[in-house]
Amino acid sequence: MSEHTLQTWPHFGPDTYMVLQDMLHHGKLSGVNGEWQRTLEGRFARIVRTHYALSTNGGTNALLAGMYGLRIGPGDDVIVPGLTFSGSAMPALMLGARVVFADVDPLTYNMTPETLEAALRRAHNPKAVVLVHLHGLVADVLSIRALCNRWGVALIEDACQAHGAWVDDDRMVGSIGDFAAFSLNSSKAMPAGDGGLLVTNNADIYERARSFRTFGEDEDEITRELRPYRSSQIGGNFRLPEISAFLAVRSLTALPAVQDRARENGALLTSILADVPGIVTPETDGRDHTYHKYRIGLPARISPDDVVYELRKAGLPAGRWQTAALCEDAVYGNHPESCVVARFIVRHSVILFDERHPL
Numbered sequence: 001m002s003e004h005t006l007q008t009w010p011h012f013g014p015d016t017y018m019v020l021q022d023m024l025h026h027g028k029l030s031g032v033n034g035e036w037q038r039t040l041e042g043r044f045a046r047i048v049r050t051h052y053a054l055s056t057n058g059g060t061n062a063l064l065a066g067m068y069g070l071r072i073g074p075g076d077d078v079i080v081p082g083l084t085f086s087g088s089a090m091p092a093l094m095l096g097a098r099v100v101f102a103d104v105d106p107l108t109y110n111m112t113p114e115t116l117e118a119a120l121r122r123a124h125n126p127k128a129v130v131l132v133h134l135h136g137l138v139a140d141v142l143s144i145r146a147l148c149n150r151w152g153v154a155l156i157e158d159a160c161q162a163h164g165a166w167v168d169d170d171r172m173v174g175s176i177g178d179f180a181a182f183s184l185n186s187s188k189a190m191p192a193g194d195g196g197l198l199v200t201n202n203a204d205i206y207e208r209a210r211s212f213r214t215f216g217e218d219e220d221e222i223t224r225e226l227r228p229y230r231s232s233q234i235g236g237n238f239r240l241p242e243i244s245a246f247l248a249v250r251s252l253t254a255l256p257a258v259q260d261r262a263r264e265n266g267a268l269l270t271s272i273l274a275d276v277p278g279i280v281t282p283e284t285d286g287r288d289h290t291y292h293k294y295r296i297g298l299p300a301r302i303s304p305d306d307v308v309y310e311l312r313k314a315g316l317p318a319g320r321w322q323t324a325a326l327c328e329d330a331v332y333g334n335h336p337e338s339c340v341v342a343r344f345i346v347r348h349s350v351i352l353f354d355e356r357h358p359l
Contacts, residue, residue, distance in 0.1 A: 108137055155177040296352060
């Protein structure tokens, strides 16, 4: 297979280039409450059906700002699945909290109510749960929401790989948790170079996170003519640049078609691989899957590195993504016993296609 037969990602049309040229010409590159920033936030909130949306300069920083909004800090435990990107867990650590890992389902790769409850029982002072919709597959968010309510802990949806996914006929991913975070990285379904979005229905979380992204200042006091530069809380520069905000607006317009194509291609690939002996294809468990990544399980006797090498040699993009479960990282204290299934998955699976050539 030649690389020329594969469509590269991301891709934008000539009309996008013209607007970018105008932005560069007029120096509209950054700032507080930018035009494209506000447009993106308003449109995204309407689509996800939340009261608020807040743009940031990364999906991880959207989680960080939201966790600050939730008042997560020293002495708190935050539950995170053992199979995810480090950005799901690192913000909790940065705020002084402790990360407690929950194992995942061997077929969906997502945290389940059962694995979450086991982690909650191990935690000393659980404050929040980060539920990752891994690879674009919607997790059992309604059951986990109910479980979080019973335990009195906040639910955070990490939807950085699940833009536009549906929980049911009426609710989208991101609308169930106390807040949710999305990524605008170039590899994602809403590419903008880099960036993130936080969505919530909670005014306190939103206001604290909004101030956090601009050095603890009150953004309502900042105008084109005047910026008082007064901080009332901690914060930093976590704002989304205007160019990235514009690209995210364009990507948002294209998102339904992008995700429909991914769903179709994912289903087609699953049907093709269904009869291949030893291959475990993604299990959706009847939930929406937008196939940000397409992971296949391999027989234990087969080296995933050898499979990746052979696929790449044949011209098919492939990779490992993670080579160890997050619970094995030294920065989190190295607790491999907490995620046995996650450790097995990363050692016996590969990802088909890659960030430049997604489904």
